[in-house]
Amino acid sequence: MLRVAVRWNWRPxxxxxxxxxxxxxxxxxLNPSPSFPSFNLSSSYSSAVAHTSPPLSxxxxxxxxxxxxxxSPLRVAVLLSGGVDxxxxxxxxxxxxxxxxxxxxxxxFQEDFENFWSxxxxxxxxxxxxxxxxxVEVPLEVVHLTDEYWNNVVSYIIEEYRCGRTPxxxxxxxxxxxxxxxxxxxxxxxxxxxxxxxxANVIHPCADQMDEPSVLELSPDMVKDQTxxxxxxxxxxxxxxxxxxxxxxxxxxxxxxxxxxxxxxxRKDSQGICFLGKIKFSEFVARQIGEREGIILEAETGDFxxxxxxxxxxxxxxxxxxxxxxxxxxxxxxxxKNNVIFVSRNYFSFDKRRRVFRVGSLKWISxxxxxxxxxxxxxxxxxPGFYNCSMQMEVERDGQDASAVVHISEDDQxxxxxxFAAFYEGRTCIGSGVILESWDDQSFPVxxxxxxxxxMEDKSKIGNPVxxxxxxxxxxxxxxxxxxxxxxx
Numbered sequence: 001m002l003r004v005a006v007r008w009n010w011r012p013x014x015x016x017x018x019x020x021x022x023x024x025x026x027x028x029x030l031n032p033s034p035s036f037p038s039f040n041l042s043s044s045y046s047s048a049v050a051h052t053s054p055p056l057s058x059x060x061x062x063x064x065x066x067x068x069x070x071x072s073p074l075r076v077a078v079l080l081s082g083g084v085d086x087x088x089x090x091x092x093x094x095x096x097x098x099x100x101x102x103x104x105x106x107x108x109f110q111e112d113f114e115n116f117w118s119x120x121x122x123x124x125x126x127x128x129x130x131x132x133x134x135x136v137e138v139p140l141e142v143v144h145l146t147d148e149y150w151n152n153v154v155s156y157i158i159e160e161y162r163c164g165r166t167p168x169x170x171x172x173x174x175x176x177x178x179x180x181x182x183x184x185x186x187x188x189x190x191x192x193x194x195x196x197x198x199x200a201n202v203i204h205p206c207a208d209q210m211d212e213p214s215v216l217e218l219s220p221d222m223v224k225d226q227t228x229x230x231x232x233x234x235x236x237x238x239x240x241x242x243x244x245x246x247x248x249x250x251x252x253x254x255x256x257x258x259x260x261x262x263x264x265x266x267r268k269d270s271q272g273i274c275f276l277g278k279i280k281f282s283e284f285v286a287r288q289i290g291e292r293e294g295i296i297l298e299a300e301t302g303d304f305x306x307x308x309x310x311x312x313x314x315x316x317x318x319x320x321x322x323x324x325x326x327x328x329x330x331x332x333x334x335x336x337k338n339n340v341i342f343v344s345r346n347y348f349s350f351d352k353r354r355r356v357f358r359v360g361s362l363k364w365i366s367x368x369x370x371x372x373x374x375x376x377x378x379x380x381x382x383x384p385g386f387y388n389c390s391m392q393m394e395v396e397r398d399g400q401d402a403s404a405v406v407h408i409s410e411d412d413q414x415x416x417x418x419x420f421a422a423f424y425e426g427r428t429c430i431g432s433g434v435i436l437e438s439w440d441d442q443s444f445p446v447x448x449x450x451x452x453x454x455x456m457e458d459k460s461k462i463g464n465p466v467x468x469x470x471x472x473x474x475x476x477x478x479x480x481x482x483x484x485x486x487x488x489x
Contacts, residue, residue, distance in 0.1 A: 060092070060095050063092060063247070063248055063252070063256060064092060064095065064096045064244075065247045066201060066202075066242070066243060066244050066245070066246040066247040066248075067092045067093050067095075067096040067098070067242065067244045068096065068098075068242065069096040069097070071098075073097050073098055073099055074098045074099070074192040074193060075098070075099050075101075075190055075191050075192050076093050076098050076099070076100050076101075076191065076192065076193050076194070076195050076242060077100075077101055077103055077186055077189075077191040077193070077194045077195070078090045078093060078100050078101065078102045078103065078138075078194075078195045078196070079102075079103055079105065079178060079182070079194065079195065079196040079197075080102040080103065080104055080129045080132065080133070080140065081104070081125060081129065081197070082104070082124070082125030082126060082127070082128035082129040082132075082264065083125070083128075083197070083264065083267065083269065084197075084253065084254065084257050084262065084264055084265065084267055084269070085197030085198075085199075085245060085253060085269075086196060086197030087128075087129075087132045087197070087257065087260075087262050087264055088197065088244075088245065088253050088256050088257050088260065088262070089195055089196065089197040089243070089244040089245055090102060090132065090133075090138065090195075091132075091135075091136070091256070091260045091262070092244040092245075092256075093195055093242070093244055094136050094138065100138050100195075101138065101139050101140075101141065101191075102129065102132075102133050102138050102139065102140040102141070103140070103141050103142075103143050103182070103186075104125070104126055104129050104140060104141070104142045104143065105143050105145055105177070105178065105182060106122065106126075106142055106143065106144050106145070106146070107144075107145045107146060107148075107149040107173075107177060126142065128263060128264045128267070131263040131264075132262060132263060132264065135260075135261075135262075135263075143182065143185065145177060145181050145182065145185070148176075148177060148181040149173075149177055149181075152172070152176040152177065152180070152181065153169060153172045153173055153176055153177060154288075156172060157169055157172075158288045158289060160418050161285060161289060161312040162289060162312060163336070164311055164312065164334055164336040164417070164437075165416075165417045165418030165437065166315040166316075166416040166417065166418040166419055167418045167419070168229075168418075168419055168420050170229045170382075171228075171229050171231070171232050171420050171432075174229055174230055174232075174233065175232045175233055175237075178196065179194065179233060179237045179240075179241065180237070182194070183237065183240060193240060193241060193242040194240055194241055194242070195241070195242040195243065195244060196241075196243065197243075197244075197245055198226045198229070198230060198243045198245065198246070199219040199221055199224040199225050199226045199243070199245055199246065199250070200216060200217070200218070200219055200225065200226050200227045200230055200243050200246050200429075201216070201217040201218065201219060201243065201246030201247060202214055202215070202216055202217075202238060202241050202242065202243055202246060203215040203217060204239065213235050213238075213239075213365070213366045213367070214235065214238045214239045214241075215365075215428055216230060216231075216233070216238060216365055216428065216429040217246075217427045217428055217429070218424075218427045218428075218429070219245070219246055219247075219249075220247065220248070220249055221248075221249035221250050222384040223250070223383070223384050224249070224250045225384070226382070227422065227424075227429040228379050228381070228382045228383075228420070228422045228429075228432075229382065230429070231365070231420065231422035231423075231429050231431060231432035232363050232420065232431070232432050233363075233365060234363065234365070234367075235365055235366060235367050238365060282313055282321070285312060285313060286309070286313075289310070289312055290310070291309045291310050292309070292310045292339055293307055293308070293309065293310075294307065294308050294309075294310065294311060294338075294339035294340055294341065295307055295308070295339075295340055295341075295453075295454075295459055295462065296308055296322070296324070296340075296341045296342075296343055297340060297341070297342050297343070297450045297453060297454060298342075298343060298344065298450070299332050299333060299342040299343065299344045299444060299445070299446045299447065299450055300344060300346065300445075300447055300450075301447065301449070301450070302447055302449030302450035302451075302452075302453050303466045304453070304462045304463070304464075304465050304466060305324055305329075305343065305465055305466065305468060306322075306323070306324055306465050307465075308322075308341050310339065311334045311335075311336060311339050311340070311341060314331045314334065314341055315331065315416045316331055316332065316333070316334070316414060316415065316416045316417075317330060317331065317347070317413055317414030317415075317416065318330065318331045319331075322343060324343070324468065325468050326345070326468040326469070326470065327345060328345065329343045329344070329345055330343060330344055330345070330347035331343055332344045332347060332444035332446075333444050333446050335454045338454045338455060340453075340454040342444070342446050342450060342454075344444065347413055347444075348413060354411050354412050354413060354415055355407060355408050355409070355410065355411055355412075356405065356406070356407055356408075357405075357406055357408075357415050357421070357435055357436070358394075358403055358404065358405050358406070358435070358436040359403060359404050359406055359421050359433030359434060359435055359436060360402075360403040360433055360434055360436050361433055361434040362402050362403070362404060362431065362432075362433040363431050363432060363433070364430060364431035365429065365430055365431050366430065366431075369393065369431075370391075370423070370425060370430055372425075373390060373391040373392070373393065374390040374391075375390070375425075376388075376389050376390065376391060376423050376424065376425060376430075377389060377423070377424040377425075377426075378406065378408065378421050378422060378423050378424065379421070379422045379424070380408075380412055380414075380415060380419065380421050380435070381414070381419065386424070387408035387409050387410055387412070388408070388409035389406055389407060389408045389409065389423070390406075390407045391404045391405070391406050391407075391423070392404060392405045392407075403433075403436065404433065406421060415435060416435065417435055417436060417437035418434065418435065418437075419434070419435050420432045420433070420434055420435070421433055421434075421435055
């Protein structure tokens with residue numbers, strides 16, 4: 001059920017005419033959009049937020065390529081966060097002549113969490129969103145999807161961390177909330193597309209090829225590109241999306257924000273997980289899962305180095321938060337059963353052969369796996385880096401859940417179970433899967449002494465942490481090769 005609330009005069013969404021959600025915009029005349037009242041900021045908003053948009057010159061056309069400027073005026077539901085990117089996306093769609101309604105998703109902050117989340121700037125975000133809409137008299141609706149977010153994203157994150165995996169909330173938020181629960185909520189309200197400020201390019205088929213799939217392509221800004229976060233979308237979701245920034249690099253978006261004289265034109269980009277605001281992720285994890293003291297062992301020697309708050313606070317490749325002298329130290333393995341963290345200062349020294357991993361929960365954007373599995377590219381995290389890769393498909397015994405073994409062209413030191421691996425053919429993102437924890441003999445080598453200590457039931461017998469020595473010049477010979485084992489059981 002859709003729950004909507006705004007703080008000024010508005011017409012309930014239930015009063016909007018219920019028409020077919022996504023029409024064939026390529027050759028159908030759209031129903032005229034309903035009349036909305038003008039939205040004016042109340043006097044409580046600061047003068048720094050309330051602006052009037054100046055007239056624009058006629059040089060916007062090159063920036064409208066991903067806003068369907070040649071289509072009949074479309075009815076577009078625009079997800080507006082209060083940040084620069086989504087605000088510029090809204091203004092580009094408006095400049096292209098489309099009828100826009102903005103939606104701010106309030107996905108987390110209930111009164112029950114008011115004290116814990118008091119540092120979150122969501123009210124500031126909403127004020128900026130209102131001010132941006134006020135410039136061009138675009139209606140804004142505030143949509144509450146708190147329950148949906150908890151049930152479909154947060155509960156999954158918590159369970160994954162309990163199991164020692166590292167999920168990606170942003171991928172889940174896009175798939176299950178922004179382009180999942182939200183789309184379901186506004187279904188039947190006559191919108192042709194849903195738009196957002198993502199840096200990705202969606203190419204829809206022409207009117208005479210409507211049976212062909214829509215395609216998700218890389219942004220020209222490889223640093224900001226967000227196809228990784230969108231790689232788990234289905235074809236039915238992608239066909240309903242517009243990304244006006246998909247053809248524009250970030251520096252041009254900033255210039256457009258100045259040109260539009262947006263009230264948030266100088267606002268910094270948001271960082272971190274979408275629902276946390278200024279709250280540290282470790283605080284969120286501690287609130288939901290708690291803490292359980294465990295020990296930290298050096299992988300090569302088995303030396304007892306210190307204690308930690310619980311394995312769920314750490315991920316493979318992590319170097320911050322260990323609080324060990326003589327570093328940098330890296331988390332290289334975790335013993336989930338015994339709540340032990342294995343660390344090393346030689347994370348980038350060993351030939352760990354991390355060129356092979358398995359993925360499950362595969363989803364292909366077109367609905368079908370690629371025909372050529374040996375000439376792909378993949379990302380194992382958000383960022384501009386790619387690997388050449390090949391893939392071997394596997395089918396479980398029940399024939400239902402497909403998984404795959406992925407071979408990448410270079411070693412990667414930070415593969416983390418629970419994260420997504422996104423796959424590409426050229427510039428086209430074709431889908432993604434979840435990295436599994438089963439890597440056979442590919443794990444970081446942990447010596448037998450360390451493994452035996454980890455299994456001890458009474459770890460008080462270990463004594464006090466050792467005094468950490470200077471890093472040896474030849475780390476490979478610290479632990480005899482006969483003691484090395486590739487599994488932490």
